[in-house]
Amino acid sequence: xxxxxxxxxxxxxxxxxxxxxxxxxxxxxxxxxxxxxxxxxxxxxxxxxxxxxxxxxxxxxxxxxxxxxxxxxxxxxxxxxxxxxxxxxxxxxxxxxxxxxxxxxxxxxxxxxxxxxxxxxxxxxxxxxxxxxxxxxxxxxxxxxxxxxxxxxxxxxxxxxxxxxxxxxxxxxxxxxxxxxxxxxxxxxxxxxxxxxxxxxxxxxxxxxxxxxxxxxxxxxxxxxxxxxxxxxxxxxxxxxxxxxxxxxxxxxxxxxxxxxxxxxxxxxxxxxxxxxxxxxxxxxxxxxxxxxx
Amino acid sequence: xxxxxxxxxxxxxxxxxxxxxxxxxxxxxxxxxxxxxxxxxxxxxxxxxxxxxxxxxxxxxxxxxxxxxxxxxxxxxxxxxxxxxxxxxxxxxxxxxxxxxxxxxxxxxxxxxxxxxxxxxxxxxxxxxxxxxxxxxxxxxxxxxxxxxxxxxxxxxxxxxxxxxxxxxxxxxxxxxxxxxxxxxxxxxxxxxxxxxxxxxxxxxxxxxxxxxxxxxxxxxxxxxxxxxxxxxxxxxxxxxxxxxxxxxxxx
Amino acid sequence: xxxxxxxxxxxxxxxxxxxxxxxxxxxxxxxxxxxxxxxxxxxxxxxxxxxxxxxxxxxxxxxxxxxxxxxxxxxxxxxxxxxxxxxxxxxxxxxxxxxxxxxxxxxxxxxxxxxxxxxxxxxxxxxxxxxxxxxxxxxxxxxxxxxxxxxxxxxxxxxxxxxxxxxxxxxxxxxxxxxxxxxxxxxxxxxxxxxxxxxxxxxxxxxxxxxxxxxxxxxxxxxxxxxxxxxxxxxxxxxxxxxxxxxxxxxxxxxxxxxxxxxxxxxxxxxxxxxxxxxxxxxxxxxxxxxxxxxxxxxxxxxxxxxxxxxxxxxxxxxxxxxxxxxxxxxxxxxxxxxxxxxxxxxxxxxxxxxx
Numbered sequence: 001x002x003x004x005x006x007x008x009x010x011x012x013x014x015x016x017x018x019x020x021x022x023x024x025x026x027x028x029x030x031x032x033x034x035x036x037x038x039x040x041x042x043x044x045x046x047x048x049x050x051x052x053x054x055x056x057x058x059x060x061x062x063x064x065x066x067x068x069x070x071x072x073x074x075x076x077x078x079x080x081x082x083x084x085x086x087x088x089x090x091x092x093x094x095x096x097x098x099x100x101x102x103x104x105x106x107x108x109x110x111x112x113x114x115x116x117x118x119x120x121x122x123x124x125x126x127x128x129x130x131x132x133x134x135x136x137x138x139x140x141x142x143x144x145x146x147x148x149x150x151x152x153x154x155x156x157x158x159x160x161x162x163x164x165x166x167x168x169x170x171x172x173x174x175x176x177x178x179x180x181x182x183x184x185x186x187x188x189x190x191x192x193x194x195x196x197x198x199x200x201x202x203x204x205x206x207x208x209x210x211x212x213x214x215x216x217x218x219x220x221x222x223x224x225x226x227x228x229x230x231x232x233x234x235x236x237x238x239x240x241x242x243x244x245x246x247x248x249x250x251x252x253x254x255x256x257x258x259x260x261x262x263x264x265x266x267x268x269x270x271x272x273x274x275x276x277x278x279x280x281x282x283x284x285x286x287x288x289x290x291x292x293x294x
Numbered sequence: 295x296x297x298x299x300x301x302x303x304x305x306x307x308x309x310x311x312x313x314x315x316x317x318x319x320x321x322x323x324x325x326x327x328x329x330x331x332x333x334x335x336x337x338x339x340x341x342x343x344x345x346x347x348x349x350x351x352x353x354x355x356x357x358x359x360x361x362x363x364x365x366x367x368x369x370x371x372x373x374x375x376x377x378x379x380x381x382x383x384x385x386x387x388x389x390x391x392x393x394x395x396x397x398x399x400x401x402x403x404x405x406x407x408x409x410x411x412x413x414x415x416x417x418x419x420x421x422x423x424x425x426x427x428x429x430x431x432x433x434x435x436x437x438x439x440x441x442x443x444x445x446x447x448x449x450x451x452x453x454x455x456x457x458x459x460x461x462x463x464x465x466x467x468x469x470x471x472x473x474x475x476x477x478x479x480x481x482x483x484x485x486x487x488x489x490x491x492x493x494x495x496x497x498x499x500x501x502x503x504x505x506x507x508x509x510x511x512x513x514x515x516x517x518x519x520x521x522x523x524x525x526x527x528x529x530x531x532x533x534x535x536x537x538x539x540x541x542x543x544x545x546x
Numbered sequence: 547x548x549x550x551x552x553x554x555x556x557x558x559x560x561x562x563x564x565x566x567x568x569x570x571x572x573x574x575x576x577x578x579x580x581x582x583x584x585x586x587x588x589x590x591x592x593x594x595x596x597x598x599x600x601x602x603x604x605x606x607x608x609x610x611x612x613x614x615x616x617x618x619x620x621x622x623x624x625x626x627x628x629x630x631x632x633x634x635x636x637x638x639x640x641x642x643x644x645x646x647x648x649x650x651x652x653x654x655x656x657x658x659x660x661x662x663x664x665x666x667x668x669x670x671x672x673x674x675x676x677x678x679x680x681x682x683x684x685x686x687x688x689x690x691x692x693x694x695x696x697x698x699x700x701x702x703x704x705x706x707x708x709x710x711x712x713x714x715x716x717x718x719x720x721x722x723x724x725x726x727x728x729x730x731x732x733x734x735x736x737x738x739x740x741x742x743x744x745x746x747x748x749x750x751x752x753x754x755x756x757x758x759x760x761x762x763x764x765x766x767x768x769x770x771x772x773x774x775x776x777x778x779x780x781x782x783x784x785x786x787x788x789x790x791x792x793x794x795x796x797x798x799x800x801x802x803x804x805x806x807x808x809x810x811x812x813x814x815x816x817x818x819x820x821x822x823x824x825x826x827x828x829x830x831x832x833x834x835x836x837x838x839x840x841x842x843x844x845x846x847x848x849x850x851x852x853x854x855x856x857x858x859x860x861x862x863x864x865x866x867x868x869x870x871x872x873x874x875x876x877x878x879x880x881x882x883x884x885x886x887x888x889x890x891x892x893x894x895x896x897x898x899x900x901x902x
Contacts, residue, residue, distance in 0.1 A: 034672060036820075082867055085875040093612065094874035097827045100820055101870060104863035112856060226679070226816065233676045262705055264723070268687035271680035278677055279665050294337075294346050294378070294769055344773060370775030382770035384763045386832070395763040396774045398756060405784065408755025409748050415755060422756075462774050 004137055006259050007252060012143040012212065014251020015150035019205040020228030021235070021243035022157060023198030029174045029238030030194045033083065033092070036099040039225015040106035041199050045071045045206035046216050047114055050121055060124040067203040075199025076192050078102050084188065103222075110218035123211040142211045149208065153201065154244050161240065166193055174238060227254075230274050236287025245285060249273075295358055297322040297498050298466055303342060303352030312338045313522045316352070320466075325492055326500045327513035327530065331542060334519040336502045337379055340468050344376050345369045357465060371399065373465035377455040377472060379502075385444035389435055392443050392454055393426040396461025401425075429457045432494070433487060449480040453487070460491065467491070469501040473508050481505060485512050510534060518542070558750045561835040562743070568842075569739050576735070584849075586735075590803045592845050593738030594620075594796040597745045599825040599841040600834055601792035604749050606823070607832030608758070609785040610765030611667070612675040615682025617818035619655045619790040623797025624807065624814075625689055627651030628729040629719045631802065633696070635730060644732040644802065648741075651798035652791045658685075659790020660783065667782045679816050686814050694720040725807040733803035741799060742838070745792050749834055752788065761785045828869060 020042060027035050045067045052063035082102050086095040127141030161167035169190045172180040177187055209224060210216055231250045235242025250270055258266040277285065296319035303316040313335045320326045328336050341347045343354060345366040354362045361372045375396075384392050401422050407415040430436045433453040438446060443454060452472055459467060472488070473481045485508055491497050503509050509516065510530055517527040520542045526533050533539060552559065572589060575581050602616045627647040634643050662681050669677055693704040697716025704710040707722060720726055752758045760781045763771040772778055801807060812818070822841075829840030847865075851858035872878050 028672075034675075082871070085871055085877060088876045089874040090876075091827075091831055091874070093606070093823075093827050093831060094870055097824055098867055098870040100824060101863050101866035104859060105867065108860040108863055112860065222817075230676065230680070233673065237672070262691060264691035265687060265705070268684040268691075271684050271687075274680050275665065275677055278669060278673055282669050282673060284673075294341055346769075366769075366772040367775050367777055370773060376773055378770065378773075382767045382773075384766035384770065386766055387759070387762055391759055392763075394756075395759050395771070395776070398760055399775045401756070403756065405752070405755070405757050408757055409751045411751060418756070458770075458774060 005139075006255050008139055008143055010252030010255035011248060012146045012251070013255055014248035015146045016205050016208050016212070016247075017224065017228045017231045017251050018150050018244045018247025019153055019201050019208070020224055021231040021247045022153065022240060023201040023205075024229050025232040025235070025237055025240065025243040026157075026170070026194050027198045028232065030170055031079075031083070031087070031191050033095045034099065034229070035083075035198075036096065036225070037078065037102040037106060038198065038202060039221035039223070039228070040103045040110075041071050041075060041202040041221070042206040042209065042224060043110060043216070043218060043221030044074060044106055045203035046121065046210045046220065047110055047119075048203075049124070049207055049210070050119055050216055053124070054119075054122045064124065064204070064207050067207065068200045071199040071203035071206075072196045075195040075202070079192060079195040084191075107218045107222075114216075114218065116218065118215040118217045121210040121214040121216050123214055124207055125211050142208070146208045146212065149204065150244070150247075153204070154240070157197075157240055160197075166190070170194060227270070230270065233284055234274050234277055236281075236284030238288070239284070239286040242284060242286035296320055297324075297357055298500070299353075299355040299358075300343075301353045301355075303339070303349050303354065305338065305342060305347055305349050311522050313342065313349075313519075316519075316524060318517055318527070320498060320500060322465075322498050323492060323496055324498055325488065325512050325514050326498075327509045327516040328500060328502050328519065329504070329509060329516060330519035330525070335522040336519055337470060338522075339519070340376060340470055340502065343369070343468060344374060370462055370464070374468060375459035375462045375464035375466075376468035377452070377459055377470055379470040379474070381448075381451050381455055383443040383446075383451055383455060383458075385442070387443055388440050389443055389446065389454055390423070390426050390430065390439040392458050393429055393461045394422045396458040397422045397425055400461075400463060426461065429460055432460075432490065433457045434483075449476050449484075452476065453484070456487075456491075460495070460497075465498065467497055467499045469499060469503075471502055471504065473503060473505045478507075481508055484508070488512055506534070557835070558746075561746060561750070561838070564835070565739075565743065565746070565838065572735070588846065588849055589735040590733050590738050590799065592842050593735065593742050594733075594799040594803070595822070595825065595845050596838045596841040597738075597742050597796035597799070598793055598822045599829065599837040600742075600745050600749055601789045601796065602819075602822045603826045603829070603832065603834055603837040604752075604785060604792065605789040606826055607830075607834075607837075608753055608765065609761055609782060609789070611782070611786070612672070612823075613678040613789075614675050614816055614819045614823060615678035615680070615685075616789075616793050616822055617814045617816070618678075618682030618685040619659055619793035620797035620800060620818070621682075621685050621689060621810065621814035622658050623651035623655040623794025624801035625720070625726060625797075626654035626794075627798040628726045628801040628807065629694070631729055631732070632717055632719055632726070635728075640730070640732060644730075644737075647732075647802065648795060648798050651794045651801075653794075655794020655797065656787050656791035659787040659794075662790075663783050663786040667779070667786060679819070682814070682816055682819055686810060689720065690723050690725075690810060692720050693718075693722050723808070725810055726801065727806040727808070729801050729805045729807070731802060731805050733799045738799055741795055745795060746834065746838070748788070748792065753834070757781065757784060824866065828866075828873070 024038055048067040048070045049063040052058045052066050053060050082098050083095055086098055089095065123142060125142045125145050129139050129141040129144060131138050161170060169185045172183060172185055173187055173190045181187055227250060231246035232243045234250065235246025253273055254266050254270050257269040298320040300316060300318045304314050305312050316339060328339060330336055342349050345364050348363060353360060356372055356374060361369055364372060384395060401418045403414045403418045427436060430439060435450060435454060446454060473484055476484060488499060489512060492499060513530045515528060516530050516533045518525040518533060518539050525542055526536045526539050576586055598620055602613065605611055605613045627650050630650040631643060631647045666674055666677050691705055693710035695702045695712040695716050695718045697713035699713060702710060702712050712718060760776045763776060764778050764781055768778060825841040825844055826837050829836030848858050848862045851861060854861065
């Protein structure tokens with residue numbers, strides 16, 4: 001039974017990774033950039049909820065809304081100010097390094113405003129959860145909520161992308177920016193929308209992450225950010241179902257290896273599996289294979 | 295014995311038969327043209343010849359040696375060098391370094407000799423410089439030796455690509471649309487250069503070209519491809535007057 | 547003859563000359579007591595970060611493959627050489643021991659560079675980058691988790707403290723998360739500068755040789771490089787291995803400077819790899835001299851701003867973003883060309899080398 005508990009915990013952590021990875025994979029697929037600051041948006045979102053709910057006593061739902069709004073604005077503004085001017089730069093590395101600069105900036109702003117000490121976060125989900133098999137299997141409320149939320153997000157995103165005009169525009173821009181422009185698609189607007197969606201997902205991920213692991217520091221975003229990036233690559237970057245699968249597999253592997261192998265080597269195992277997957281399928285599980293034309 | 299002997303070469307991608315039953319024999323010193331409408335499979339033949347694709351069927355012999363299935367790199371060592379339809383130069387390297395990259399296999403010295411600048415490094419580099427300058431002079435690129443390849447005008451880039459291919463000392467040179475994007479003057483010069491290479495280096499050349507002036511001006515014989523199949527082959531003049539060929543080019 | 551020698555080697559001579567002047571000035575100031583002890587303590591780290599940046603530029607700028615795991619190779623160099631020095635601390639005089647420690651560190655990091663290169667270099671672009679990050683993290687994680695020691699009964703390796711049964715007469719080489727301690731402090735500014743000169747010498751000479759040309763031709767156009775008979779795998783491996791080896795040398799300086807390596811995540815995690823990448827990009831991708839200058843300035847910058855205390859990293863972040871926008875945004879590049887004309891021509895040219 002304890003195995004099942006760990007499996008469910010892994011599924012829950014994986015769902016959070018998946019939500020972050022969805023943002024990563026959309027931004028990568030459409031803007032073709034690795035947004036190293038994505039994890040820090042999660043951190044900022046968590047601090048906003050912390051200030052709204054724990055400090056100011058607003059209801060959790062209101063706090064979440066403010067955080068989503070705040071992160072969306074933050075994501076769109078950073079894209080406009082820091083990334084867009086570099087989109088046509090002669091090296092792809094330029095925007096990568098700028099994203100690193102943005103990451104440092106967000107961390108240090110948080111450090112100045114909230115200090116380096118860990119803040120304890122009050123879970124947004126007061127529900128104790130359910131107890132199955134006569135108490136042998138305990139599932140926490142946050143665990144269930146996380147899994148359900150991630151499924152809803154996946155469903156909404158798929159619908160948005162395949163059923164709306166803006167979603168179709170995203171697919172077109174991801175495929176070929178030049179051709180999309182010729183088709184009358186506003187590439188700048190489409191990329192801005194992508195950042196808005198990615199950042200609002202980061203805010204939700206922040207709320208869930210801090211409800212499950214209730215401490216916040218200016219650096220909490222970095223590691224989940226990297227893991228989610230790994231999940232996105234694992235699933236095939238640019239692929240939405242891939243990010244979902246990648247996130248969940250990663251979460252489960254991490255929790256199980258932490259429990260049964262070694263807590264210190266858990267990350268090494270996660271990264272090891274990524275390497276193996278990429279060697280077998282160089283563009284990830286669901287990634288498209290692109291052959292260079294000679 | 296022919297220098298290049300291709301027998302029953304075929305390849306398909308998915309359901310598309312890109313090249314079917316391609317045969318050709320090219321004699322040493324010949325200037326041979328491969329023509330046909332866009333999408334006829336000409337570049338695919340080049341990619342098969344240079345190991346970029348492996349054929350489903352057929353045999354490629356160079357100088358009597360079966361080279362079918364060899365890698366791109368090995369095929370260059372076997373004696374085939376090529377240029378590309380969409381120019382592929384080493385853009386951040388100078389003109390002379392592009393040619394010296396082509397000389398790479400012919401003037402070897404150990405890595406450590408390069409790092410420590412040993413005499414073997416100096417000697418080999420000097421020989422490479424001389425050899426590269428000889429080639430650059432043939433193509434009129436000597437004054438541009440230190441220019442970055444990316445900064446060359448279009449026509450000069452095409453010439454540099456040929457010089458780089460020549461640097462590997464091939465038996466057979468494959469040129470993929472060498473005159474594309476050139477003005478009539480430049481094309482004229484290019485024709486002279488190709489003839490000069492053939493005479494001076496005793497080179498065999500197989501070229502893909504759309505410019506009929508160049509084709510009729512320098513090719514000894516032609517093969518016409520249409521939808522991956524051979525439509526006509528033979529002496530240049532006869533082939534270009536073939537009603538079937540004219541129909542394929544002009545449409546029905 | 548002499549003139550043509552100067553002409554041919556203008557670039558390297560300028561690099562060596564600048565570095566030599568810097569060295570002399572620092573040495574004079576240090577001996578004259580003009581440097582604070584804090585500043586003096588930063589001289590050695592400055593040399594090993596400069597070496598690390600040279601190593602990474604060989605991989606990113608010359609080979610054209612983005613690595614975000616190079617701190618991992620520094621980590622291997624640091625640990626292997628520290629273990630060697632601990633083992634022979636009592637039995638060998640300092641000079642030959644430190645020399646051998648360098649060889650050990652370089653050999654191990656080159657070996658790992660080679661082994662990791664085999665799978666990594668089959669991948670392309672960002673996928674390659676993420677796998678280098680993964681390897682860097684794995685190296686760091688394993689070295690944090692492992693216990694290693696020798697005693698009269700032989701070698702002990704364990705993954706947790708309870709299984710680590712070492713006799714009291716033994717030497718604890720790696721003590722789990724507490725890392726390695728007791729490495730002799732052999733690194734000095736002089737040795738750091740010598741190693742930096744050697745790293746520059748190896749890198750620039752390699753670039754100017756036949757092998758360097760082959761490596762750069764693969765960077766510029768892999769398919770064309772294959773078509774002229776260049777063994778792509780061989781030269782990618784060569785560049786990656788040499789790059790790892792040089793990073794390993796930086797690691798040797800590191801471990802013999804800090805003497806106690808605990809909490810290695812801060813020094814060898816992906817953050818450290820990214821810091822090296824920042825040096826490389828700001829110094830100019832493919833510009834070896836630029837890497838050295840950028841590493842030195844950017845390492846000193848936040849340290850010199852210690853007076854600003856809480857705001858220094860914030861300022862650093864803003865400066866980094868602004869510098870990137872100024873250097874790379876096409877709109878800014880055009881504006882600079884218009885405004886400064888010929889003055890900036892050479893700068894933009896070297897910046898335009900693209901890494902695919």
